[in-house]
Amino acid sequence: MHVLERAQFDTLLEALQQHGRQVIGPVRRDGVIGYEPVRSAGDLPVGWADEQEAGRYRLHHKDHGRLFDYTAGFHTWKRYLYPPTAVLWQASRDNGRLSFETPSETPPKFALLGVRACELHAIAIQDKVFLDGAHPDPAYAVRRNNAFIIAVNCGRAGGTCFCASMETGPRAQGGYDLALTEVAEDGRHYFTVEAGTKKGERLLDELELREAIEAERAAAAAAVEAAANQMGRQMPVDGxxxxxxxxxxxxxxxxxxxxxxxxxxxxxxxxxxxxxxxxxxxxxxxxxxxxxxxxxxxxxxxxxxxxxxxxxxxxxxxxxxxxxxxxxxxxxxxxxxxxxxxxxxxxxxxxxxxxxxxxxxxxxxxxxxxxxxx
Amino acid sequence: MPRNATKPEVSSPASADGGAASMAEPMLPAPYRIQRQRREAHDTFTLDLAAADGGRPPRFAPGQFNMLYLFGVGEVAISISGNPGTPETLQHTTRAVGSVTKAMEKLRAGDVIGVRGPFGTHWPTDHARGKDVVFVAGGIGLAPLRPAMYEILRNRAHYNKAVLLYGTRTPSDILFKRELKQWGGNFDVDVYVTVDRATGTWRGNVGVVTQLIRRSPFDPGNCVAMICGPEVMMKYAVDEFRRRGVDSQDIFLSMERNMKCAIGFCGHCQWGPNFVCKDGPVFRHTDIEHLLNVWEI
Incomplete structure (x- = not known):
């Protein structure tokens, strides 16, 4: 486990960009935090947190300066892996002849920043739908295989969350390249960073981050533990x-x-x-x-x-x-x-x-x- | 004996030419030229199609369907109605009832449409060997059954009795009249036709087709029933077969649902846990009995 200081956060984004990736992450717009292109840490919802209840979503600004204090908003990552509209083919008709061709679109190589544990499970579920059947979807496969996933462990449960009862969170258990946990306490603000894949390890090496000390590991673990205990809802999955x-x-x-x-x-x-x-x-x-x-x-x-x-x-x-x-x-x-x-x-x-x-x-x-x- | 209606071992257009069976290929239509358009009834027509590039259409199994695309108008799922023994001509028999099929009705020889498929499960012509075969068709439901009839007649000696029970609204709605006569005449098929309303010179049966099941000549202990028609007709047909002692395992029916992709992606055709496009359209009664009587499922 390594440590990325808050002040260094842009170096992570710059490294991803240098690899030709378009970073998609949390952005506050129209009163909600959605997933949009992000260029620097300044685009992130610094200090913003949501209040959610059935049929209700409000954002509030706080002074803690956290980047990832929000929980799931309206957008999901399927927006980028399985876009809301896509051209399947084009047909042309000429002198009684009819021909069909698939568009030769090359989607951007995405870095998805701020993927929550439940969302990692959701991506794995859509992988099964689109990639595991008799006819894998090639457009989904390209977007998915090219995506670099940076998970963020939840330090707070949202008002309508129930991942603990679905056994899908709040801690990311795999399916990511890097996983971050945000800690802001005692005047310090940093992220613990873990690699989940070789791709993630290589990026970590480039960033030349120091190892986390025991107190930092414990603080990160406690943050996720707190989120699990805050969960107000439960799905009765038995039977x-x-x-x-x-x-x-x-x-x-x-x-x-x-x-x-x-x-x-x-x-x-x-x-x-x-x-x-x-x-x-x-x-x-x-x-x-x-x-x-x-x-x-x-x-x-x-x-x-x-x-x-x-x-x-x-x-x-x-x-x-x-x-x-x-x-x-x-x-x-x-x-x-x-x-x-x-x-x-x-x-x-x-x-x-x-x-x-x-x-x-x-x-x-x-x-x-x-x-x-x- | 497999529990489910079996997947046919026929090649899809994608795998036929050695390409990966990815989604792009089965989603991409191939151009087919209309060789002939034949009127079957006032609102029903048959298209004879040949691959525009002169190639051979992919093999299909009786009961499977294709997606037919009319340039700029849209796409519809239509079962194959032709003979699997003469695969060079692809036949589809359609009622002109929606925007796409009404526009298709106006097509003539030489026009080109898009075709992708074949998709879905097939009628159990193997499972029926050595048994009586009872076809029950309502209206346009005869079209998806016709390829199974062709296949059984091609191998007539492998089957015992062949019985066709066919019901339409009026005598003028009866499809494939010439073949009905041939099947009854030369091929040792017991053909019974009934109409809801007798008109003109009709002197045959009047009443719903399910009533014919009670008195038609087949061995309930050694038969296979293949049913295709409106859902309510199929439910009553199943009841009649069960009443005569036919095992649920030996009853098969073909379902209709909205289909957009035909390969289990779009979700439209879900029926309980089934995707009708790939787990059906032909289902064994045992597997879907619990869904048949649930409203709006």
């Missing part, structure tokens, strides 16, 4: 997969549908949701056409449309599809839960529907564990 599969007719679905607006915010904010649709369009001249892939959501009416109407007309069947997929059938399809406990779907739900609350209510309605432990 949940089976319970959801067995209860498609639960009255709970009607109950939650009375509040759900089918706005699709939860699916856009979710770091693992992968559904997409395609848009076909033709140029005005009629000579060329293209197909774009864009993010889609199982909450829209069009999503399940077949001739004669949509399969899932009612909000209850759409919410059921989303929650059952995320926490139950995802296991059947990809061998893990589709939820990492980041809490985004809770914060960004305009009516504050809480997936952990819904899971508890389902458990209680169908003989599962109760919140009081009875």
């Amino acid at each position: 949940l997969r089976e319970l959801l599969a067995a209860n498609p007719e639960s009255p709970r679905w009607e109950a939650v549908a009375k509040r759900c607006l089918c706005c699709a915010n939860c699916t856009m904010a979710c770091p693992t949701c992968f559904c997409s649709t395609v848009h076909d369009s033709a140029a005005m001249t009629g000579e060329t056409a293209k197909r774009e892939r864009v993010w889609d959501s199982c909450f829209t009416m069009e999503f399940s449309y077949v001739h004669g109407g949509s399969v899932r007309k009612d909000a209850s069947s759409r919410y059921r599809q989303w929650m059952t997929h995320k926490l139950s059938s995802w296991h059947d399809q990809f061998g893990s839960s589709g939820c990492v406990g980041c809490g985004r779907c809770i914060t960004w739900c305009p009516v504050g529907i809480d997936i952990t609350e819904e899971a508890w209510l389902l458990q209680e309605a169908h003989g599962g564990p109760t919140r009081t432990g009875e």
Whole structure:
């Protein structure tokens, strides 16, 4: 474990840039911390922290000067690895001939700065979706394989976080090139740094950082421990997969549908949701056409449309599809839960529907564990 | 015996030419020229297609589907309706009901469309060897079953009885009339057709197709049922087969869901844990029984 002083932080960014990487990291914009291009430490949300609750997100400025005191915002890293829109192919028509070609796009080599433990799990989950099947997605593979990942361990739990119960955080357990833990106490401000890969080790060597002393290691460990203990929410995972599969007719679905607006915010904010649709369009001249892939959501009416109407007309069947997929059938399809406990779907739900609350209510309605432990 | 409807050992266009089976290739259509457009009924037509580069279309298994793309308009999933024994011509039979299929209806010989596939699971023509085969088709549902009928007739001696139960709304909606006559005449297939509403000179059966299951000649203890039609019709057909004592393992049906990618990426076709595009469209009843009667799943 090494130590990067706060004053040295720009040397890390400069090293990444010298390797031809575009650094994407936390940036405060429009009242929220999102993931945007970062040139220097000055672009980071210095001193900003969020307050989150179901349906609520506010930023507050503090004097501690921390770079990573915020928790998960609206953006996710899928924005860069699986962009919201992408051209799949272009077609041209000439004298009765039709030809198709894939765009020869070369995406930037990203350095993703500030990836949280839950987000590392989310990336691993999307890797399974896009890379492990019979038809790996080459565009995702290029972006993913070229990405340098700098994880940041959480020193604070967000208001809607529940990663501890999903066993996905708050400490990064792998899947990163470098992992940082921020410590600001007793007049000092530094980061402990660990390498997770050879790529990460090489960068560490270039930075010529000193080894951490025992007190620094202990301070970093204590910071992450504190985050784990702050976690206010818990997903009742015991038996949940089976319970959801067995209860498609639960009255709970009607109950939650009375509040759900089918706005699709939860699916856009979710770091693992992968559904997409395609848009076909033709140029005005009629000579060329293209197909774009864009993010889609199982909450829209069009999503399940077949001739004669949509399969899932009612909000209850759409919410059921989303929650059952995320926490139950995802296991059947990809061998893990589709939820990492980041809490985004809770914060960004305009009516504050809480997936952990819904899971508890389902458990209680169908003989599962109760919140009081009875 | 595999529990699931088996994946066919046929090459996809991507792997056929030795390329990596990555997503880019199966997402990329290949140009096909229309050789002939044939009207089957007032709203239904068949396209005969040949690869525009003169190559051979990839082999397919009965029950599989292709994604057909009309320049600038869009793409639809359509099952293959042709003969797997004559793969040089690719056939699709379609009802003109949406924006893409209505525009496709106007195409004529010489026009070019995009094709990618074939995708999905197939009818259990191997599992049915040595058994009676009972096809139940409703409306356009006969199109995805036709390749299985061709395959069984090509190897007629390997199967016992072949029975086709086919229902349409009216006599003018009956597809493949010439073949129905041939199958019943020369190929030793028991063909029963019924219509919801008799019109004109119709003197045959009137009523829903599922009623024919009760009185058609097959051995419930040694048969395979292949069902394709509207979902509600398939549910009732399953009930009738079960009532006659046919094992759930021997009943297969073909599902329809919204499909955008056909390779399990887009998520649209999910049905419980299944992606209908790759885990289906042909499912063994045992595997999906728990989903069949759940509303809006």
